[in-house]
Amino acid sequence: MxxxxxxxxxxxxxxxxxxxxxxxxxxxxxxxxxxxxxxxxxxxxxxxxxxxKREKEPADEMENGPAEMLRHWYARAEMLVDRADGSRADWDRHLRPLLAKEFQLSAGLRVSKNRRAMENAGIHLFGAELWRWVDPADSALRDQNTPAPGRAALDEILSRLQRM
Missing domain, CATH: 1.10.287 (Helix Hairpins)
Incomplete structure (x- = not known):
């Protein structure tokens, strides 16, 4: 110009x-x-x-895109891991939907198609104790008093999903 x-x-x-x-x-x-x-x-x-000297344009931000995206992803992952030590309401609101969706995608099952088959596959993979923390139907969003299962349970659920 x-x-x-x-x-x-x-x-x-x-x-x-x-x-x-x-x-x-x-x-x-x-x-x-x-x-x-x-x-x-x-x-x-x-x-x-x-x-x-121009103001930052979207093209300039795209150059830092992968590093910026990785930083945001890492911050979000830390926040989600912190929710594992919170209340059951935090777990049900933030972690359960992600874990249930990941399980459904990995297993190729959908709740709307066959609820019983998904529940049986979940109990088989996670066991009855861990399945109750992944099961999308076992949500109690208002339960602020019961503690969430913690990082150890989250780690075990994620490792079983990874092995799947």
Whole structure:
């Protein structure tokens, strides 16, 4: 983007040199007009060659995209792990839906198709004690007094899902 002051300065300079050259010496009119044009051209080239300081654009943010995304993912994972030590309501609100969805995707089962088959597969994979923390139907969102199973149970559930 050219700066408007460069163009305005060049036009005013040409006009002043033309007037001065016309009044003083008509022989130097071409040289007098060339000085401001050369100045404007030099300024234009200088503006084009120097890097402009722009505000961050979405393209600039995309360059840091993977690192930024990894940082956000890590922060979210830490937050979810912290929920494992909270109340049952925290577990049911934040962890249970993720674990149940991951189990359904890994097993290829859907609750809407065959609830009993999904429950049997869950008990078989996790055992009755851990399945109650993954089962999407066993949610108690208002139970603020009962503690969540903790990080050890979350780790065991995740390792069993990984082995699946």
């Amino acid at each position: 050219t700066r408007p002051w460069i163009v305005v300065t060049a036009i005013i300079g040409v006009a002043l040199f033309e007037v001065a050259a016309y009044l003083r010496a008509r022989d130097f009119m071409l040289v007098a007009a060339g000085v401001p044009v050369a100045f404007a051209l030099c300024c234009f080239v200088w503006v084009l060659l120097r890097p402009e």
